[in-house]
Amino acid sequence: MVVNDILAALNVDLSAWKGNALTARSPRDGATLATLAVDTVADVECKIDSAHAAFLKWRTVPAPVRGELVRVFGNVLREHKDALGRLVTLEAGKIRSEGLGEVQEMIDICDFAVGLSRQLYGLTIASERPGHRMMETWHPLGVCGVISAFNFPVAVWAWNAALAFVCGDPVVWKPSEKTPLTAIACQVLFERAVAEFEKTHPGIVPAGLMQVSIGGRDVGEALARSHKVPLVSATGSVRMGIEVAQTLSKRLARSILELGGNNGMIVAPSADLDLVVRAVTFSAVGTAGQRCTTLRRLIVHRSVVDTLLPRLEKAFASVKVGDPLEAETLVGPLIDRASYDGMQKALADARTDGGKVVGGERVDVGHDEAYYVRPAIVRMPAQTAVVERETFAPILYVLVYDTLDEALALHNGVPQGLSSSIFTNDVREAEWFMSAAGSDCGIVNVNIGTSGAEIGGAFGGEKETGGGRESGSDSWKSYMRRATNTINYSRELPLAQGVRFDV
Numbered sequence: 237m238v239v240n241d242i243l244a245a246l247n248v249d250l251s252a253w254k255g256n257a258l259t260a261r262s263p264r265d266g267a268t269l270a271t272l273a274v275d276t277v278a279d280v281e282c283k284i285d286s287a288h289a290a291f292l293k294w295r296t297v298p299a300p301v302r303g304e305l306v307r308v309f310g311n312v313l314r315e316h317k318d319a320l321g322r323l324v325t326l327e328a329g330k331i332r333s334e335g336l337g338e339v340q341e342m343i344d345i346c347d348f349a350v351g352l353s354r355q356l357y358g359l360t361i362a363s364e365r366p367g368h369r370m371m372e373t374w375h376p377l378g379v380c381g382v383i384s385a386f387n388f389p390v391a392v393w394a395w396n397a398a399l400a401f402v403c404g405d406p407v408v409w410k411p412s413e414k415t416p417l418t419a420i421a422c423q424v425l426f427e428r429a430v431a432e433f434e435k436t437h438p439g440i441v442p443a444g445l446m447q448v449s450i451g452g453r454d455v456g457e458a459l460a461r462s463h464k465v466p467l468v469s470a471t472g473s474v475r476m477g478i479e480v481a482q483t484l485s486k487r488l489a490r491s492i493l494e495l496g497g498n499n500g501m502i503v504a505p506s507a508d509l510d511l512v513v514r515a516v517t518f519s520a521v522g523t524a525g526q527r528c529t530t531l532r533r534l535i536v537h538r539s540v541v542d543t544l545l546p547r548l549e550k551a552f553a554s555v556k557v558g559d560p561l562e563a564e565t566l567v568g569p570l571i572d573r574a575s576y577d578g579m580q581k582a583l584a585d586a587r588t589d590g591g592k593v594v595g596g597e598r599v600d601v602g603h604d605e606a607y608y609v610r611p612a613i614v615r616m617p618a619q620t621a622v623v624e625r626e627t628f629a630p631i632l633y634v635l636v637y638d639t640l641d642e643a644l645a646l647h648n649g650v651p652q653g654l655s656s657s658i659f660t661n662d663v664r665e666a667e668w669f670m671s672a673a674g675s676d677c678g679i680v681n682v683n684i685g686t687s688g689a690e691i692g693g694a695f696g697g698e699k700e701t702g703g704g705r706e707s708g709s710d711s712w713k714s715y716m717r718r719a720t721n722t723i724n725y726s727r728e729l730p731l732a733q734g735v736r737f738d739v
């Protein structure tokens with residue numbers, strides 16, 4: 237199935253988007269998928285203006301009605317799951333089941349947001365004054381800027397957009413320049429949902445509620461600069477996140493940052509090694525090592541390392557690397573040449589630091605401009621600088637520990653703090669790992685890997701990961717503003733803290 241068939245199945249007409257500023261390529265074979273126009277800063281500003289006008293209307297639509305639009309969108313996604321999943325495979329290089337899984341994640345967050353649309357609760361608080369009542373009200377915030385990365389080209393937008401819409405916020409989305417087509421497809425599918433919704437709710441959805449802005453960093457900068465954008469949710473590199481945060485902080489606007497991960501797993505002496513082998517392989521080599529939550533550091537107890545390592549090396553050597561559209565493939569391509577070069581550089585650095593590398597070589601699939609690799613396992617003598625940095629490729633560094641204190645120090649001894657896990661059947665170790673003195677990450681798992689989080693939990697992490705939380709739990713609060721209301725139903729005017737001010 238070629239790109240045109242997939243776009244036809246999604247009813248995407250690219251003519252309005254065509255141009256010669258940006259080439260969309262498939263990492264599968266390096267082929268050009270389309271050439272597109274990009275937005276100028278003036279174009280983005282125009283989109284922000286129309287999103288802001290949409291906000292003034294959308295904020296007054298009752299939240300459950302906003303939720304109904306998201307429900308219809310979830311159904312449109314269900315109908316187009318196969319085609320959109322295929323487009324993710326073609327444009328981002330994910331294997332079929334992961335491409336489909338990503339669309340499932342979009343459907344799941346839509347369901348979550350629909351339920352949420354009737355649960356945007358505030359608290360009722362006891363007032364210290366007689367005849368007074370206190371409560372909280374959550375109100376829509378304004379235009380939400382979304383900056384997303386190539387590795388989750390559709391789901392991360394959906395996490396933000398589904399919540400933003402029920403919270404009463406329009407969205408202007410800058411997708412990765414490496415995955416513009418999936419973004420255009422999402423916009424088209426969303427517009428289809430709007431058309432469907434309008435059959436029962438005419439005249440409710442304002443133009444400009446959802447807009448995509450294709451372009452480079454100037455588009456992201458325009459979002460971060462605009463006073464009409466009170467919140468920017470950005471996923472990507474630490475460098476990008478710091479720039480966005482600095483621009484936002486100059487005008488004291490909000491951010492949700494989901495940046496680097498350098499996720500570790502501790503394998504304790506009591507661990508079930510059959511589960512460990514499967515969990516490590518999925519977490520470290522799935523998505524060709526290109527998830528924020530990819531497992532990059534394995535911290536193994538000395539008593540099990542010599543049993544575990546050969547089993548992992550065998551698994552890494554046997555996973556099928558190749559065409560992501562083929563059913564048996566488990567590892568698709570890296571996104572591009574720069575990513576391949578970055579991986580080889582990291583492996584060279586690891587060797588210099590005394591690492592013993594198994595795997596990591598390029599796999600020839602007959603396309604010069606496609607970069608497939610055999611996942612690498614690197615036994616390191618210590619956690620050197622290369623291990624402390626995030627290399628977005630399938631490299632698993634293995635470190636050995638003797639005491640859990642030592643394992644935790646290694647685990648927390650990196651600048652990033654996204655996801656973590658421990659494999660143990662010892663309840664003390666598990667609880668310690670999850671305690672205040674344990675893992676310093678935003679995601680802390682026991683007996684499952686670091687990647688593949690469900691949408692129901694808050695997703696995000698600490699330190700250089702940026703501190704933001706997206707998706708489930710109470711992440712919605714970032715997309716709304718809170719008003720604290722104090723209501724006096726008495727005939728007196730008592731002041732708080734017993735202050736007297738008689739006039």
Ligand code: UN1
Pocket residue numbers: 387388392471526527528529686687688689690
């Ligand atoms: C990301 O890599 O940016 O937990 C998001 C996971 C996915 C989301 C990853 N649900 O792996």
